[in-house]
Amino acid sequence: MATGGGGGVASNLEGHVSNFAQSATGRNAAPAVPNMPASASAPPISPPVMGLHREPMYNWQATKSSLKERFAFLFNNELLSDVKFIVGKGRQAQRIPAHKFVLAAGSAVFDAMFNGGMATTSAEIELPDVEPAAFLSLLRFLYSDEVHIGPETVMTTLYTAKKYAVPALESHCVEFLTKHLRADNAFMLLTQARLFDEPQLASLCLDTIDKSTADAINAEGFTDIDLDTLCAVLERDTLGIRENRLFGAVVRWADAECYRQQLPLTSENKQKVLGKALSLIRFPLMTVEEFAAVNPKPRVDYIDRPRCCLRGKECSISRFQQVESRWGYSGTSDRIRFNVNRRISIVGFGLYGSIHGPTDYQVNIQIVDSDKNIILSQNDTGFSCDGTGNTFRVMFKEPVEILPNASYTASATLKGPDSHYGTKGLKKVTQESSAGTKTTFFFFSSPGNNNGTSVEDGQIPEIIYYT
Known part of the structure; x- marks a missing residue:
């Protein structure tokens, strides 16, 4: 038997994912996410589903009206299968049939396993580090685009999706976990x-x-x-x-x-x-x-x-009244100049994210003393967005002290896809605290800007600060 390889997750993760559904008795035991709704578990696959079709099935293709239905029918089915996987360890191991073409079409790792320079010729492949239920979730997704995950399988499915380079299923797992985060x-x-x-x-x-x-x-x-x-x-x-x-x-x-x-x-x-x-x-x-x-x-x-x-309530001001798309990036910086009527500490910005769905950005953020042209603080960081018109926080490593009536420039240089942007910008924004203290920002277009941001529209919609 051959042992299946995969990239993206080290083999020592096995102990973390295999115990996810058990109660936590130590750091290496990952419990099921509390209070998540249960989902239907994958059925046992010994004997395989083909066992349900003991009589030969003639012209079964005619009963399936779409390509998706025909491939879904072949999921976990001995019919036309040309590879078997022995998934799991010991007595819990299960034998799962599959079709090399379907797997290679959905995963670069499987493609290399079956068609690469060191392709396996074995008809049975051992996967001792993969949970059978998680492997079935992966196969179901590759055969039919259906997502079957629950609190008891989400982490092992995430591990399997990363191991076999199926980012779409990985995203579904992360979305599931994010939805139930508390x-x-x-x-x-x-x-x-x-x-x-x-x-x-x-x-x-x-x-x-x-x-x-x-x-x-x-x-x-x-x-x-x-x-x-x-x-x-x-x-x-x-x-x-x-x-x-x-x-x-x-x-x-x-x-x-x-x-x-x-x-x-x-x-x-x-x-x-x-x-x-x-x-x-x-x-x-x-x-x-x-x-x-x-x-x-x-x-x-x-x-x-x-x-x-211990240093006061976090506040943020928004300088735009409307969100639009699209705003592009070419290695240049978006800047806006401002001053404030009282002493504050700026800790970060809210930035717009992608118009193309969930993605990651790299960003350099800066606070510049406009009069002295000195960078007071900067941070090379990044953020993840969900594809909506919301803003996403990027933070400095330390708070930046801002003195009243002095001139400063907020700068952000992003690397990533086209994003949303703000319009109908305000030149003056006042925020009142619960104690009645008013903080007023005044905005001006920055001569150092070279990506289009101005008072009226652009990036850097929010400034996050402490009073």
Whole structure:
């Protein structure tokens, strides 16, 4: 028997995806997404579906009125099949028939497997790292464009879609996960998004954690995340939680990690398993009483930059009244000049995304002191959009202090497909806080712009800031 190969996901993911439907007992066990609606599971395929057609079927093609129906009939059917897959391990393995032509037409990996320079000649191919239900979901999609996924199969199907380079099915899996994303499963999905290299899903998980930090860290999945994911979250300035409560959650994670590593629950072992994460706790932000409860006191330097919940409410202003399409990019920058009536800190922009459906952009964002022509801050980053006329956040690494009545320029240089853009722009936008404080932006066309953005229309529709 031959063993089927595939690209895009390392083989060590097997342990993560095969346990997705089980309850989480450790970091490597990925539970089914809580409270997701169940979907019909794929039927057992031993014996194969062809077993239903024990009598020869003559002229079956005449009973199918479309190409889709004829190919759907051949799904998981011995009829005309020229390859068999032994999917799964041990007693759970299943033998699934397929047709090389259909698979090669839908997947470059299968095409290389059957028709490439090192094509297999085996009639049976072993796939021990793939779950049978997930493989059937992949085949069903290749044969009929039908998507059959549910909370118990979505992660294993995502793994299989990436392994065999079927991005359309991969997108359906990510869409399913995004639709069911909530605070109580955000950490579990964040771990999986990082594992499967899904930046769009990871970004949405982090946004959910920012908005509902307390609920997210109290969920069961928080203590199952890996150390790198924990550090990625602790580095964020946008967590909406006080530091002592965040520290309490980190201690819970350390307890769980000691248990996983079979270490006694001592302060020394907790500090050992936390490693670099411990220095990301901002102890100087705690009150004297809160810090007094920390014992023993760690001997490292700590960040004292306030998180967003301690430095004021996040605000954003929109300078356009209408959204249109299309706006193109050729390596040039969109810029708009502005000043503000009071001191604020800008943390990012809202940008328009693609008119062609979900896609990713690369972007360089800048804040420039217009009078001195000095770049105050910039960030080479990216964002994912969903194809709607909404705006999508891109953030600076640190807040940028803006002084009243000084002149600044917001700049964005995008690489990606044509996007939406704003029209009916406003020269003056005022936003009033709940405390009655008014922040007023004044906009002017920038002489440094070379991609068409102006006061009246273009990119950079939103500025995100703290007062």
